[in-house]
Amino acid sequence: MANRANLGVDRILSRYTLLLKNRPNMFVADRALPATVVNHPRGKFYTVDPGMSYAAPGYGLLRTSGADFRRVTTDVSQTSLFELKEYGIEAPVDDIDREFAGSDALDLRQAATEIAWNAAMIQRERDFAALLFNATTFSGYEASLTGTARWDDAGSSPMNQADIAAESVRQQTGVPRSELSLLVGAKVWEALRKNVALTDFYKYVQAGATHLDESTVASALGLKDIIVGNAVGNTGNEGAAKSMANLWGKFALFYHKVDAPKALTPHGIGACFTMAGRQPGRVERFREEPRSEIMLVSWLEDRVVTNASAGYLFQTVVG
Secondary structure, eight states: OOEEEEEEEOHHHHHHHHHHHHSSOSOOHHHHSOEEEESSSEEEEEEEETTTSOOOOSSOOOOOTTOOOOOOOOEEEEEEEEEOEEEEEEEEEEHHHHHHHHHTTOOHHHHHHHHHHHHHHHHHHHHHHHHHSOTTTTTTSEEEOOGGGSTTSTTOOHHHHHHHHHHHHHHHHOOOGGGOEEEEEHHHHHHHHTOHHHHHHTTTTSTTOOOOOHHHHHHHHTOSEEEEEOOEEEOSOTTSOOOEEESSTTOEEEEOBOSSOOTTSOOBTEEEEEETTOOTTEEEEEEEETTEEEEEEEEEEEEEEOOGGGEEEEEOOOO
């Protein structure tokens, strides 16, 4: 085994990954499932029933003479066990290569960091897609589209699916349609932005429109926003020929998400738990003798769907 020494956080390269994260790109995992900071590596998410939704309590506020005020029942419970796990990937930099690159004004440490970060973010997209685009996760709150209902069919209307999903979420949580988001992959988005039912909706406003942008489609469907996963990745086995494919597949998830959710407030569909004081995508640098330096990009997090009823998943949305 190689001898490793001097493991430590590289603050400059760690700040560099923050710049990479903020760069407009194809990665949407952190938007799709918002992060919430916890102070312990494992534990349970406390909930207060009925405090986890916006549904009406079912009784009035009026106090009659001589009577007590109505009292809310706060049943505190522990749900959705989380356990933070470490995720990461390494990229080596050979000492001689670094010296030669330096003479050409190239920084191989920075290049290796970006390569490792990019590879890690692609895998995170895979992981988040596997969690959020999963019929088992949303059992009881999902459906498959067939035939003319699929969004790439000229006779389809995505408004029908938006109606079904919005009513399901509203009935279960009390959250209105205007607070819902839609998460789709690139293939589904291409069909959605060209869907005849939606372009007809705007044909008198945008003459000759053949496709729409995210904000326009969100407005047409009565939603808060639309998140499009554009990431692609190699689906071939290691060592086999490269086979590129969309990572977000042919799904559409209508759901309520809360940015930086807290334990005792309505928290939507769930969260990505992350450790306080630990930067996501932190970079560590260490020696691996005899002739290499290693860049390690890592996350300490757990991704959890805490309330499946705050979402509604459609499968096979396009053919």
